[in-house]
Amino acid sequence: MEYIAQVPASPLDRFIDDIYCLTGVPRHRRVTVPPMPSAHLFLHLGDPVRLKDSDSSVPPALFTDGWFMGVWTRRFLVEYPERVRLVGVHFKPWGMSPFIGVPAGELRNLWVPVDAVWRRSIGRIRDRAGDTASAAETLRVVEDELRSRLADSPPRGLDLVRHTGMRLETSYGAIPVGALADDAGVSGNHLATQFKAHVGVTPKRVARIYRFARLIVSVDARLPVDWSDLAQGAGYFDRAHFTREFKDFTGLTPTQYLDLRRRFPARPDFPPDSGPMPAD
Template identity: 30%
Template sequence: MALILPPLKALRPYVASVWASARGEATATGREHVLPCGQMHLAVRLDHAPLRLFADADDRAGDVIGDAVVAGARAGYYIKDMSVPARSVGVQLRPGAAAALFGVSAAALQGHHVPLDALWGADARRLRERLHETPDPRAQLDVLQTLLLARLRVRALHPAVAQALVRMEMGTNHDDLGIRGLVDGAASSHRHFIARFRDATGLSPKRYTRVLRFRRLLQAFAADPTRPWIDLALAAGYSDQSHCIREFREFAGVAPQAYRRATGAAPLHLPMPGRR
């Protein structure tokens, strides 16, 4: 069960959505591949079941991260423990949120899960306390957003980065020539543009574009799971089926047909068996 809501108006430049979820079922060896979407997120677990991640399919012990975690942007999947029930609240974050809400570059968080305490100090403890005192999921999201507003320090994206993000989200082809055009228009060097883009998103422009293309592919599949992969791949912007399969394996850890067989209700969450 999941509740997904738009954020408060003041948070919308930095927060894509707020959510509360409750997973009551679990299996003894259950895991999932969490697939990349190009965004960061913040999640707080409410039932004393800290997040546990695995390095690979053969990792049996895993690594306990904590019960309040900021996940940096990724260009690949990570493996999450699903063997215990869990209740959580969280936010999906937009480019620029790392500086505005946590005071760091998104590039510093890229590919990592960081305990919220390391970024917010005592405010992370206060957030946990207030969430545990609030039983209703909608009220919990109000608590979370209130603290986000208190921590918010408005940081405008660099105009060239903001323009590039708009074009990428629209699906506009963004090759090297397009990046050079944005750089020239902003009177910025290529190196500075790349650095500013990574500060905002955590990823390079090329990698960010690849992840967005992959996300569009999964969204199209979710809309029509019976559609052939070649049709989905070409519509998403892949050059051919082999191109799609290579990137799918990199980002999901499985081939498209395996994803079709195993996929659950959420496109970015792929149920996988664990190892005993």
């Protein structure tokens, strides 16, 4: 499967890490995705994609066009078709807020059809991208759509969330939330309220996800792995807590995860392999 990505031009890059195309035959049809510090828009231009929540009470979803996905606090499973043609928008945790016109909390741990948020957009994007458009042309179409959807002024409180969220991003969640609030001159409750509105989760939860993401992408299954050293480097000072959170986020123990990665190595030049795990 081919992966082509680009960072959008300003001001979109304040809210979006990259826009990318996935095309071709997937290495793994079924992939488990742990919580990661991002929200997403997926536009599926090929055959349907099936999604399954790790919460067994939630029914699977089948998407023929595309979906918005807020920040997730638990894992889920993606089942790709035999051939993939998909465009993804990788938002920063707070980045979806100025594009969707609804509180980001309403998309937490949810997949929502694109047309439920952006009315009549899928057909327009499909018409412009077409079946034969190159990846570069498709990315340009999606970037134009995003630019047209960006709010003229940031929603109230988003600048605060963006400023403190960027500090969590650059520190991999290591800055105490109390220090973030003090430095911003607001109460911890006010900061949490704004994060829930624009991210969908509290800053403490965002910090946990950044911390886990730093650890999971630092694992090199080709070498011996000292889990205690990795956990401490990522900010886990309680080994039992680290093990519980790892199992909760991935569905695997650290030993099981390492065995999986050694059987199905991640491609170092293929970012979609850096967090998601093969489930087949």
